[in-house]
Amino acid sequence: MRDAITRLNAALEGRYPVERELGESGMATVYRPDDQRHECKVGRKLLLAVAVALNASCGPAPPAQANASTLSRQQMDFERARHQMVEEQIEARGVTDPRVLEAMQRVPRHEYVPAEYQARAYSDRPLPIGLDQTISQPYIVALMTELLQPEPDDRLLEIGTGSGYQAAVAAELVSEVYSIEIIPELARSAAERLERLGVSNVFVRAGDGYLGWPEQSPFDGILVTAGAEHIPEPLVEQLKPGARMIIPVGDLSSFQILKVVEKLPGGEVEIRDIIPVRFVPLRRNEQD
Numbered sequence: 522m523r524d525a526i527t528r529l530n531a532a533l534e535g536r537y538p539v540e541r542e543l544g545e546s547g548m549a550t551v552y553r554p555d556d557q558r559h560e561c562k563v564g565r566k567l568l569l570a571v572a573v574a575l576n577a578s579c580g581p582a583p584p585a586q587a588n589a590s591t592l593s594r595q596q597m598d599f600e601r602a603r604h605q606m607v608e609e610q611i612e613a614r615g616v617t618d619p620r621v622l623e624a625m626q627r628v629p630r631h632e633y634v635p636a637e638y639q640a641r642a643y644s645d646r647p648l649p650i651g652l653d654q655t656i657s658q659p660y661i662v663a664l665m666t667e668l669l670q671p672e673p674d675d676r677l678l679e680i681g682t683g684s685g686y687q688a689a690v691a692a693e694l695v696s697e698v699y700s701i702e703i704i705p706e707l708a709r710s711a712a713e714r715l716e717r718l719g720v721s722n723v724f725v726r727a728g729d730g731y732l733g734w735p736e737q738s739p740f741d742g743i744l745v746t747a748g749a750e751h752i753p754e755p756l757v758e759q760l761k762p763g764a765r766m767i768i769p770v771g772d773l774s775s776f777q778i779l780k781v782v783e784k785l786p787g788g789e790v791e792i793r794d795i796i797p798v799r800f801v802p803l804r805r806n807e808q809d
C-alpha cells in the first residue's frame with residue numbers, strides 16, 4: 522500500500538492536492554479536476570431549477586425572496602447530505618455512540634470548509650483548509666470523538682484546531698474544549714468562525730500543542746489531530762488519572778496508527794492501537 526501511495530503522490534505531485542489522511546479503507550484521497558466540473562454542473566442545475574420555478578410563478582419574484590428560497594433549499598440540501606454522511610460513512614463503519622452521531626448530525630461541516638469546497642463538505646474525505654492543512658475526514662472525527670468517551674462535564678484539550686470542526690463536534694458533548702493551533706492564521710480564523718457560529722465553549726490559542734496547556738490542565742481527555750512521531754510526554758502529564766488521549770503516532774512519511782493512550786487510576790499508561798491513518802505532521806515551534 523505504501524508503494525501505491527508513493528506512486529500516487531509522485532504521479533500527482535504539483536498538479537492536484539493529495540490528501541494526507543487515510544480512513545479505514547487505507548486509501549489516499551485525491552481531488553480531481555473533474556469533481557470540480559461535476560459540482561459546476563450540479564450548481565448550474567440548481568440555478569436552472571430556481572430559474573424555472575421563478576418563470577412559472579406569476580411575474581418576477583422580488584430578489585430577496587429568491588435569495589431566501591435558494592438559501593433555505595441549500596440548507597436543506599446540506600442537512601440531507603449530513604444525514605447521509607452520518608448513516609453511510611459513520612454508522613455503517615461501526616460508530617454507535619448516539620451522542621456522537623447526534624453531534625455529527627448537528628454540526629454544519631460546510632461552515633468549516635473554504636467556500637470552493639462547500640459542495641463537497643459531506644463527502645467521505647478530508648478537505649484542504651489552506652496553508653497546506655486539512656479538515657479531517659468525517660468518519661475519523663466521529664471515531665476519535667467516540668474513542669474519547671466524552672462525558673457532559675468533561676474539559677478537553679485538542680491539539681490542531683485547524684478549521685475548528687473537530688473542536689465544535691466535541692464541544693457538543695462536553696463542557697469546555699481548549700484547542701491549540703500552531704499556525705496563527707488558522708487559530709485566528711477558527712476562533713472567529715466558532716464565534717460567528719455561536720460555539721461559546723471552545724477556547725482557541727495559537728502555539729505549539731506538543732507542550733499542552735498546563736494552566737488549564739489536568740484534562741478529562743485529549744485529542745491530537747496531527748500525526749506525532751511519538752507520544753508527547755507533556756500531554757500524558759496533563760491527562761487526569763482515568764482519562765484518555767487519542768493520537769495518531771508513527772512514521773510521518775507514510776502512515777500512523779491511531780492510538781488510545783489511557784492513564785490508569787494509578788498513573789500507569791496503557792496504549793491500544795485502533796486503525797492506520799494518515800495525518801498532516803505534528804510540527805514543533807522552535808520558539809516554544
Ligand SMILES: C[S@@+](CC[C@H](N)C(=O)[O-])C[C@H]1O[C@@H](n2cnc3c(N)ncnc32)[C@H](O)[C@@H]1O
Nearest residue numbers: 656681683684686687702703730746747803804
Ligand atoms: C488535520 S489538521 C486538524 C483538523 C482540525 N482538527 C479540524 O477539525 O479542522 C492538523 C492541524 O494541526 C496543526 N498542528 C500541527 N502541529 C501542531 C502543533 N505542534 N500544535 C498545534 N497544532 C499543530 C496543523 O497546523 C493543522 O491545522
